[in-house]
Amino acid sequence: MEDKNNTGPDPRDFVGLHGGTIAKQLVPDLIGSHMAVSVLARSSHSTTLKFLYAGEICVVKHFPVDNPKARASYLRERDALRVHAPSGLVPNLEFFSDEAGFLAVEHIDGENVRDVIDRKSLDHMCFAIGEWLGDFAKAAPFKQVTGNWDRYLHHYRKLHNSFSVRSSSDFLRAFTYDKVVLSKNDGALSNLMVARDGKLFGIDFENSQFKPVGWDLLLSARALVRLFPSETNLCISELANGFCKATGANTEQYRTFLHVAAVGAAFEIGSGTTEKPALTALRTYNEKSDAPAQVVGHAPFLPKRLQEPAPEKVLALFQHLEGLDLGSVPLEEAQPTANEGTPPAEFEALCRGCQGNCCTLAVGQKAFIDAKTAKRAALHINEEAAVEVALNYISYLPEKHVQGSCLFHGPDGCALPRQMRSDICTKYACHAAREMLNRIDTHNPDGVLCLAGEGVDFQHAAHVQNGKISAVPLEMVTREQNHA
Structure with missing residues (x-):
C-alpha cells in the first residue's frame, strides 16, 4: 500500500479489516484479483484512500469510529453526499458503512482546482466556481429563517472586527436573507475537483452545516483573493x-458583499503579504544598493483596469449627496x-505601489461620504447648499475609474481633494501599512523599502529616506534566478 502521508490514523488496519468487503462491493463476482490501495490524504479525523480492483476504482474515506469528532464528521459527510446526489455536483456515493465508519464514492478522474488554477484561467475558473456554488445552493435542503449579514458575522469575531466589515455595517444590515441551506462550509480550493471534461465536483463535506445562502461564496472568495491578491x-x-x-440574485449586491466581507477580511487579517519574500527582497536590495534600508513594507498590488462610470451609479451618488x-x-x-494632514512619506510610497486595494471597499458605499464629510467640503469650496456641494463632488469624478472600485478611484488615485474625502478614507491604514509604520517606530530606520505585489512577484518598489520617495528598479529587489 502506497502511503506518502504518514500523519493521522494508520490505514493498514482498516484495509486489513475491510478491504475484502470493499473489493466485493466493487466487483461482486470476482475472487482473488490483486487490489492496489494508495493513501490520498490523512488528517486527525479521517483517511482518504483510493482502491483499484480488477479495473474498478473508488475513493474510500474512513473515519475512526472511536473518535466522537470523527464520528460527527462522518455523519455530516454521509448526509451531505446523500442529499446532494441528485444534483450531479458531487461524486456518487457508491456504498457506506455506519458500523465501520467509511464512505465509498465515485473516483473523479481529474485534478483539484488549487493545482490547476492560474492567471490565464482565472476569469474562467472563478466564473465556473461561482456558478457551481450557486447551483449547489439551489439544490441544497434549506430552512426558512429571517436574518441579515451584519448580525450573522457577529458570530465570527475576527471577521466582524475587521475594518471593512465594521465600516459597512449599514450595508450588511440591509443585506438580508430568508433561508439557510446545507452548505459545504469549506472554502479550500483543493476540495473542488475539475474532471477531464471540465465539469466541477465538490469533495470533502465533513464540515457541512446549514449556513446563509452566500456563505460558501464568501469562503471561496477569501481563498481566491489570498491566492491572487493582485487580481x-x-x-x-x-x-x-x-x-x-x-x-x-443581484450581482452588484453580491460584488459589494464580497468586497466587504471577503476581500476586506482577507487583507485586514492576512493582508495579502508574505513576510519571507519581503525580507529576501530587503536583503537583495541592500546587497545591490548604495542607499540601504532597514525596514520593509509589503502590500498587495491592484492592477488599474479602467471603465467609464455607469450613469445610474453617478445618479445614485448625486441623489445621496444632495439628500x-x-x-x-x-x-x-x-x-x-488636529492629526489630519499629509501622511508620512513611507505610508504614501506603500499606497502608491498598492494602487488602492482599500478603495475597493468603497464599492456601494458612496465613497463613505456622510453629512459631516459633505459639510467639511462645503466649507472648503465656500458653498452652503447641499445641491451645490453635490454638483461639486460630481465634477471631480474621473472620466474612467478603476473597475470594481470607488467611482472617485481614477488612474492617478483618488480624484477628490483631501479636504473632501471621508474620515474613513483619510485615516484608514491597512494591515500592511500598520505593520510597516510600527516597525518604523520601533527601529527608527534611515531608509525604508516599500514593495507591492503577490509573493515574490513584485510589481512596484520604492525607497524612502528623509521624506523623499525614490523609485527602485524591480531587478534591485529580485534574485537573478527569480527575475530571469
Missing part, C-alpha cells in the same frame, strides 16, 4: 457573475482634526 477585482467580479447567473443634511452638523465638528 482581486477579477476574482470578485467573476465569482459574483457565476453565482448570480445560477441563482438569479445629506448639512445643517445637522455643527460647524466645529466639520473642521479638520
Whole structure:
C-alpha cells in the first residue's frame, strides 16, 4: 500500500479489516484479483484512500469510529453526499458503512482546482466556481429563517472586527436573507475537483452545516483573493457573475458583499503579504544598493483596469449627496482634526505601489461620504447648499475609474481633494501599512523599502529616506534566478 502521508490514523488496519468487503462491493463476482490501495490524504479525523480492483476504482474515506469528532464528521459527510446526489455536483456515493465508519464514492478522474488554477484561467475558473456554488445552493435542503449579514458575522469575531466589515455595517444590515441551506462550509480550493471534461465536483463535506445562502461564496472568495491578491477585482467580479447567473440574485449586491466581507477580511487579517519574500527582497536590495534600508513594507498590488462610470451609479451618488443634511452638523465638528494632514512619506510610497486595494471597499458605499464629510467640503469650496456641494463632488469624478472600485478611484488615485474625502478614507491604514509604520517606530530606520505585489512577484518598489520617495528598479529587489 502506497502511503506518502504518514500523519493521522494508520490505514493498514482498516484495509486489513475491510478491504475484502470493499473489493466485493466493487466487483461482486470476482475472487482473488490483486487490489492496489494508495493513501490520498490523512488528517486527525479521517483517511482518504483510493482502491483499484480488477479495473474498478473508488475513493474510500474512513473515519475512526472511536473518535466522537470523527464520528460527527462522518455523519455530516454521509448526509451531505446523500442529499446532494441528485444534483450531479458531487461524486456518487457508491456504498457506506455506519458500523465501520467509511464512505465509498465515485473516483473523479481529474485534478483539484488549487493545482490547476492560474492567471490565464482565472476569469474562467472563478466564473465556473461561482456558478457551481450557486447551483449547489439551489439544490441544497434549506430552512426558512429571517436574518441579515451584519448580525450573522457577529458570530465570527475576527471577521466582524475587521475594518471593512465594521465600516459597512449599514450595508450588511440591509443585506438580508430568508433561508439557510446545507452548505459545504469549506472554502479550500483543493476540495473542488475539475474532471477531464471540465465539469466541477465538490469533495470533502465533513464540515457541512446549514449556513446563509452566500456563505460558501464568501469562503471561496477569501481563498481566491489570498491566492491572487493582485487580481482581486477579477476574482470578485467573476465569482459574483457565476453565482448570480445560477441563482438569479443581484450581482452588484453580491460584488459589494464580497468586497466587504471577503476581500476586506482577507487583507485586514492576512493582508495579502508574505513576510519571507519581503525580507529576501530587503536583503537583495541592500546587497545591490548604495542607499540601504532597514525596514520593509509589503502590500498587495491592484492592477488599474479602467471603465467609464455607469450613469445610474453617478445618479445614485448625486441623489445621496444632495439628500445629506448639512445643517445637522455643527460647524466645529466639520473642521479638520488636529492629526489630519499629509501622511508620512513611507505610508504614501506603500499606497502608491498598492494602487488602492482599500478603495475597493468603497464599492456601494458612496465613497463613505456622510453629512459631516459633505459639510467639511462645503466649507472648503465656500458653498452652503447641499445641491451645490453635490454638483461639486460630481465634477471631480474621473472620466474612467478603476473597475470594481470607488467611482472617485481614477488612474492617478483618488480624484477628490483631501479636504473632501471621508474620515474613513483619510485615516484608514491597512494591515500592511500598520505593520510597516510600527516597525518604523520601533527601529527608527534611515531608509525604508516599500514593495507591492503577490509573493515574490513584485510589481512596484520604492525607497524612502528623509521624506523623499525614490523609485527602485524591480531587478534591485529580485534574485537573478527569480527575475530571469
